[in-house]
Amino acid sequence: MADKPTLPTPENTQPANGDSAVGRRTFVKAAGAATAAAAALSSHGPFVRKAKGAETKLRYGWVGPGSRGFRLLQRHAQHIDIGECVAICDIYEPNLQQAIELFGGKPTGYTDYRKLLEDPNVDAVFVTVPLFVHYEVTKAALEAGKHVFCEKSLVFTPAEVHGLRAVHEANPNLVIQVGLQRRYSQFYQAAKKLIDDGAIGKVTHIQAQWHRNTSWRRQATPEMEDQINWRLYRRYSGGLCAELMSHQVDVADWFIGAYPTSVTGVGGIDYWKDGRDIYDNIQLIFEYPGGEKLQYSSITTNRHIQGRRVPGDGCREVILGTDGAIEITLIPYGEGMRFRDPMKEKMGADTGGGETWKAGATVGTDTLEQGEGVPLVPNLRDLNGDGVGFIEKEFEFAKRWMYNKGIMSPSEEKDPEYVELESFMRDVLDGGRPRSDVEVGLQDSIAVMLANLSMDEQRKVYFSEIEQMGKDGEMTRAAGAEKADN
Template identity: 30%
Template sequence: MNKIRIGVLSTARIGRTKVIPGMQRAKRCEVTAICSRNEEAARRAAEELNIPKAYGSYAKLLADPDIDAVYIPLPNHLHVEWTLKAMAKGKHVLCEKPMGLNDGEVNRLINATALDPGVKVMEAFMYRFHPQWVETKRLVDQGAIGKPTSIQSFFSYFNADPDNIRNKADMGGGGLMDIGCYQVSLSRLLFNAQPRRAFGWMDKDPEFGTDRTFSGMLDFGGRLSTFTCSTQLAPYQRVNVLGEKGRIEIIIPFNAPPDAPTEILLQQNGETRTITFDACDQYTLQADAFAEAVLEDKPVPISIMDTFANQHTVDALFKSAQSDHWENC
């Protein structure tokens, strides 16, 4: 077998518009089925995306012996439940971030993978596979900006739709869970460490009860990452990584377009140069990396322990926002 056959649990918009088209361009996987609790919705999505099979329930898709793995873009509160059900059927899992609502939920997945290590489970932090991030990580690790001591990031969009799952607190909505988790992830990636403590501040929407704006500080012991994310501000995203000898600025860090070049700025010795990357689809790259781990029976690029560490940090930020004190990570 040189490709894995993937089934998609739900017809969520991110899957239909971004992830599935990216997967369909991948070399090492193919999307063979999609499902929804509404069979007609599944059929429409299958026809629109040229997917061979459509199912009217998640359970029916998981029962298909011709599916090797599943991609899960369900609402956050369903991630762990359906990851465990997929694993029980012997399916490998690529699940949207965040994988759980808290680190206790992720710990259930750790226990499940320990019992069945042959089943691969990976959180879908697609940004890590884009060449601009691969190069940023390489530059930081090789000392291109000296010792990195400060990371500043901003990520926002505007969505005040009361029916949108991102605005439903009981489904794991809100800024930190939806997009702030990227900022936590990149901080841990570039500093190659887990923060010692976290401080969080949030502004809750009075109607939705979700954090519409969340700002955080992550203390890595002499190194600091600061960030703001919001679901109700003008759309914007940027990451700056500063070191003793230079700076790297990522212009479109998270939603890199699949059909246009991207750029990072590298400042060294008082001069700034632009590094340009050819257009590529980070969802395609993610799919191939996940498929490679399955086909070659090697660890997935984003381990379940990395997922736990990220969620543990998110939990500490939420706890700090409630206590108004620094919280240990």
């Protein structure tokens, strides 16, 4: 077993004390009082104020500037000129001060998120706390009349699905966006346009994986274990389904244009036997209304991707259609998408009269026959060496083919995380609707819950079952919570 990592950063909004159950009790111990106070503040939505100068800016508060939250603040939010951070909340003092200093000490600091919600200068709230408190903070923010950006997964339990829908229906003018940034990626948007324009025929299958070679564990003292490594325990976390799969099942929902009807899978704690109770590997199959299927894999013992030529996180989606395929691979050098043709004409199959991507002046038949496809975005590794001319010619042919289809060749001009934050601010200011809105977020959360339930109960789970789960008001998870708490 690999050594534990060193030099951890205390995680998100967990306090530095020895109470192993401190997360929920400390963070939301006065939820009843918070709800009452929030109701008094609630209205149809906050008035977005004019900052100094002519330009309207969104004044926002940030709850939970831990590892994920601080990264978003540092890399992206502080550089978005249509937003102004006016308040930050964290119950761990080092996290709080680090985030405030990022903005030159200007934001007001809070250790109680309810106090931040009472701040009249705050129009919207970014929620980047651990998953098991997403609902409490998001619900209180909406009831206080604040627009909300919440990291995925949006909610943790079936009861929270029903609860948040009710809160949203009571506050329909408030913007709710979920942190599913692939919907804000130019690569994925171009792939979606290819699919919608029929460039690969009917999508029948999607294969997705997110493979890593890491324990996912961070070094922590015994008294800080739950606070630092909350992702490893079911009472706080949805495991690999919530942290990784949620992104890719959302891509499948988006590309297929529907939500799943059932899921079946198998998972286990087969390698990292270190006290965790979330699975260290999962294999799942989601079925969709039109017969489409998503085959999903996430493991923590190897990050290899077949055909990968450069190192990186083993994250990929392959969209298989009757006339072609799209492959999207996240790697450090930004290779985004490939298109491959199954050569129906070569095999004598009926193409239905549609246009087939045939070999052109710079794409030899050998390339297509070998199933290699053509890069739609050049691999930067290939642009450093003797093969530059060939790659550029291949790329130009691919672009011309896409232009003939009415599709622009994608290139990531901005990080999708930056775009999603900026888009949230813009939607609040202009009255827009997020690409990853509340229903997208709730359906994504349902997929996480039911995937875990399928693996726990070793059965096929139907998505219609969620309607009867959690109706008694109990905030228990769909799977495993009782065992984990014993």
